[in-house]
Amino acid sequence: MIQLQVKGLVDQVYTFITDLCNRPHVEFIKSKVNVRKDTEANVVLVIDHQPAKRTKCIVFHMDHGDVVIPLLDVVHAELESQQIITGKSTLDPMFTSERNA
Numbered sequence: 001m002i003q004l005q006v007k008g009l010v011d012q013v014y015t016f017i018t019d020l021c022n023r024p025h026v027e028f029i030k031s032k033v034n035v036r037k038d039t040e041a042n043v044v045l046v047i048d049h050q051p052a053k054r055t056k057c058i059v060f061h062m063d064h065g066d067v068v069i070p071l072l073d074v075v076h077a078e079l080e081s082q083q084i085i086t087g088k089s090t091l092d093p094m095f096t097s098e099r100n101a
Contacts, residue, residue: 001049
């Protein structure tokens with residue numbers, strides 16, 4: 001679980017928290033809200049970040065075996081009998097533990 005503190009104008013804080021909590025990989029746990037002067041907000045919230053919900057494995061069936069590519073935020077479309085698949089590679093060094101070492 002992650003605890004976040006967000007400070008700012010009420011409208012901006014509300015928009016940010018709404019956007020964050022509407023993401024499928026973020027589960028809202030609880031919050032504590034403090035509004036000052038009707039324009040400033042200070043919100044502490046606890047969320048459960050579940051990045052595995054963003055990941056899909058794409059399998060390409062080739063002549064010599066299957067190729068499996070794990071991707072984040074996959075978009076899959078079919079246009080005129082052609083398949084288009086986009087996403088962010090989880091093989092990118094940004095997502096590996098070697099980067100964080």
